[in-house]
Amino acid sequence: MRVPYRLATDAILSADSVVLAGHENADGDSLGCVLALTLAIRALGKRAVPLSTDGVPEIYRWMPGQEDIRPTTDERGFDLAIVCDTSAYARLGAAAEPMRSARVGMRLDHHGDLGDPFDIACVNSKAAATGEMAYQLIRRLGVPITLEMAECLLCAIVTDTGSFRFMNTSPSTLQVSADLMRRGACPAYISELVFESRSPASVRLLARALSSLQFAHEQQVAWVRLTAADFAETEASDADSEGVVNHARSMRGVRVGMLFREADDRGVRVSLRSRNGVDVAAVARQFGGGGHVMAAGCTVPMGLADAEAAVLAAVEAQLGR
Ligand SMILES: [Mn+2]
Structure with missing residues (x-):
C-alpha cells in the first residue's frame, strides 16, 4: 500500500x-x-x-x-x-x-x-x-x-x-x-x-450494560444495551461507554460482540466487535456506518428493540456466509 x-x-x-x-x-x-x-x-x-x-x-x-x-x-x-x-x-x-x-x-x-x-x-x-x-x-x-x-x-x-x-x-x-x-x-x-483511571459513573454504567447481556446464534453472538435512562441515572457521559462493547466479545466462543446505546434523536448507536476475521464492517455498512473488519459501528434510526433485531439479523446473515 x-x-x-x-x-x-x-x-x-x-x-x-x-x-x-x-x-x-x-x-x-x-x-x-x-x-x-x-x-x-x-x-x-x-x-x-x-x-x-x-x-x-x-x-x-x-x-x-x-x-x-x-x-x-x-x-x-x-x-x-x-x-x-x-x-x-x-x-x-x-x-x-x-x-x-x-x-x-x-x-x-x-x-x-x-x-x-x-x-x-x-x-x-x-x-x-x-x-x-x-x-x-x-x-x-x-x-x-x-x-x-x-x-x-x-x-x-x-x-x-x-x-x-x-x-x-x-x-x-x-x-x-x-x-x-x-x-x-x-x-x-x-x-x-x-x-485505570475510570470515573465511578463509567463503572456504574458498565454494570448496567453487563446486566443486560443477551446471546443468540448458539452463543456466538453476544450483546449488551444502554438506555437513555442508564446514562441519566448513573450520570454517565457518552464517553463513559467506551470499551463496554469489548466485554460482549470477551467470552469463550463469542464471535461477535455488540453494544446498543440510545444516543440521541438520531437513533441507536451500535458498536460491533468480532474475532477471527468475521467482517462486522460489512454489517455496519448495511446501516450506513463503517469501520474496520473486526471493529465497526453504525447509527440505526429505530427504537432500541427494533435496532437490536435488525442488526442481529444482519450479523447472523454475515456469520452464515
Ligand atoms: Mn484509529
Missing part, C-alpha cells in the same frame, strides 16, 4: 496555517494525531489550530497540548486542513466547516473505506493506528519527535491496539512504539492514565 507521504509533507511545508480535526466521539488515536501533528507543525514555525467537535474526554485530559483544542473556530480559509482518523467531513461535527473551507484538504487515516474525496489521501488500512502514520509523517517532515509528541503518538497506538493485544498490532507498530519509548513515552504510564 503506497501512502503519498511526499505529497503530504510538501503540503505541510508549503502551508502557513493548518487546521486539524479528528472524528466525533474523539478517541486516543484521533486526539493523539491531532495533537502530535499540531506540535510538529508549530515546531516548523507555522500556525496550527487543533479542533475536536466534542472536546477532549476526561481520560485524555493529560495529553500534551490538549488544552488548546476547541470544538470549532470561526476562522475560514486555512491553507491546509488535516482530517485525522476518519474518511468523512460529516464525522467532524462542528469542526467540519472550517476544515472544508481550507484551500487544501488532506486525509490521514487507517480506515479502509472510500469516504469523501480529498486533495491528498494518506490512507493505510494496515496501520494499527492513524498515530502510526502520523509518526511516519512527522519523521519525514524532519521535525525531531519530542517527549510530548511521543506521548500523543504512543497513546494513539496503545488505545487503538488495546494495549498491543488486537490483531492490528504489527512488527512496525512495535518498532514505532519502541522508538517512541526511547524518546521517553511509556506505555505503562499511558495505560494507567487511560484504562
Whole structure:
C-alpha cells in the first residue's frame, strides 16, 4: 500500500496555517494525531489550530497540548486542513466547516473505506493506528519527535491496539512504539492514565450494560444495551461507554460482540466487535456506518428493540456466509 507521504509533507511545508480535526466521539488515536501533528507543525514555525467537535474526554485530559483544542473556530480559509482518523467531513461535527473551507484538504487515516474525496489521501488500512502514520509523517517532515509528541503518538497506538493485544498490532507498530519509548513515552504510564483511571459513573454504567447481556446464534453472538435512562441515572457521559462493547466479545466462543446505546434523536448507536476475521464492517455498512473488519459501528434510526433485531439479523446473515 503506497501512502503519498511526499505529497503530504510538501503540503505541510508549503502551508502557513493548518487546521486539524479528528472524528466525533474523539478517541486516543484521533486526539493523539491531532495533537502530535499540531506540535510538529508549530515546531516548523507555522500556525496550527487543533479542533475536536466534542472536546477532549476526561481520560485524555493529560495529553500534551490538549488544552488548546476547541470544538470549532470561526476562522475560514486555512491553507491546509488535516482530517485525522476518519474518511468523512460529516464525522467532524462542528469542526467540519472550517476544515472544508481550507484551500487544501488532506486525509490521514487507517480506515479502509472510500469516504469523501480529498486533495491528498494518506490512507493505510494496515496501520494499527492513524498515530502510526502520523509518526511516519512527522519523521519525514524532519521535525525531531519530542517527549510530548511521543506521548500523543504512543497513546494513539496503545488505545487503538488495546494495549498491543488486537490483531492490528504489527512488527512496525512495535518498532514505532519502541522508538517512541526511547524518546521517553511509556506505555505503562499511558495505560494507567487511560484504562485505570475510570470515573465511578463509567463503572456504574458498565454494570448496567453487563446486566443486560443477551446471546443468540448458539452463543456466538453476544450483546449488551444502554438506555437513555442508564446514562441519566448513573450520570454517565457518552464517553463513559467506551470499551463496554469489548466485554460482549470477551467470552469463550463469542464471535461477535455488540453494544446498543440510545444516543440521541438520531437513533441507536451500535458498536460491533468480532474475532477471527468475521467482517462486522460489512454489517455496519448495511446501516450506513463503517469501520474496520473486526471493529465497526453504525447509527440505526429505530427504537432500541427494533435496532437490536435488525442488526442481529444482519450479523447472523454475515456469520452464515
Ligand atoms: Mn484509529
